[in-house]
Every structure is written in structure tokens, then in C-alpha cells.
Amino acid sequence: MPETSVLYVLNGPNLNLLGVREPDIYGRETLADVQALCERAADGASVVFRQTNHEGELIDWIHEAREKASALVINPAGYGHTSVALLDALKTLTIPIVECHLSNPAARERFRHRSYVSPVAAGVVSGFGPFSYELAVKAALRLVQERRTAADRSV
Numbered sequence: 001m002p003e004t005s006v007l008y009v010l011n012g013p014n015l016n017l018l019g020v021r022e023p024d025i026y027g028r029e030t031l032a033d034v035q036a037l038c039e040r041a042a043d044g045a046s047v048v049f050r051q052t053n054h055e056g057e058l059i060d061w062i063h064e065a066r067e068k069a070s071a072l073v074i075n076p077a078g079y080g081h082t083s084v085a086l087l088d089a090l091k092t093l094t095i096p097i098v099e100c101h102l103s104n105p106a107a108r109e110r111f112r113h114r115s116y117v118s119p120v121a122a123g124v125v126s127g128f129g130p131f132s133y134e135l136a137v138k139a140a141l142r143l144v145q146e147r148r149t150a151a152d153r154s155v
């Protein structure tokens, strides 16, 4: 684990349209606004914030996070409901994973109720709009800190 916490915040398909389309569901804040929110919430930890519309690229970034990240916050968007490949990639991580959604998928269509990410996530934050990301970042950093404290105690 890097000495300074490095938090990967990865975003799946269509989230580049945040603030541009469907404001009734996803709000008016853009993904750049969400990135700024995450950086503020990270309180000095470094944040690698990315979005992709491509499943393979998301998986490559998860592999990269294995080497470089202290924790992962992921909004898998639609891939969370469909991608076994995403689950397989996430299973290779030993760092804490926090799943994050703007909306509350459990309160939406049935096909959004399944998540391939939740089984490997330490926790899920959903339904609070961009504030979900702030909570997810705080939770991820707390988990990193807890792990460090536990490791220090064991030596």
C-alpha cells in the first residue's frame, strides 16, 4: 500500500453526460463537479478520478489500482448490473472497495437491483446524488486508516 493514501474513483459508462442529460434523475452537477467534491472530501489524500464508456478500459484501470491504490470507489454505472468480467477484476483486489451510485438502484427498475459489484464491496452508498461520492470517499479513507491501525498493532 502506498505511504500517502491514493484513492481511485472510477466511473462507468454514460457518466460523462452527468449534468447534461436526465437532470431529473441524476441532477445538474457535472462529473467535473463530482471530481472536485471527491478531491475536497479526500482531505489531502490523492485522488485518481476517471470515467470511461468502455468495459475493457474500466477493467484495465482496476488492474492498475491493484498496484497503485490504497482504496477504490467505483460507480460502475450500467456495467454493475451486467458485467461478470468487472466482478472478476474486482475480485483480484485486496484493497477496500466502495460501490457508489448517484441514484438508488434498488428503488428503480428490477434490472437495476442486481449488482455484480456489491458482493466484493466493503459497502455501498447510493441515492444521495453527488453526496454519495463524498460519503464513499470518506468511507474508503476510513477503511484505509483502519487497516493501517490494525497492521501497526500487529507488529
Ligand code: CA2
Pocket (backbone or CB within 6 Å): 013, 014, 015, 016, 017, 018, 019, 020, 021, 022, 026, 075, 076, 077, 078, 100, 101, 102, 103, 104, 105, 112
Ligand atoms: O445512480 C447511478 O449512479 C447509476 O450507477 C447510474 C447508471 C445506472 O445504469 C445505474 O443503474 C445507477 C447510469 C449512468 C448514466 O449516467 C447518465 C448521466 C446523465 C445523463 C444520462 C446518463
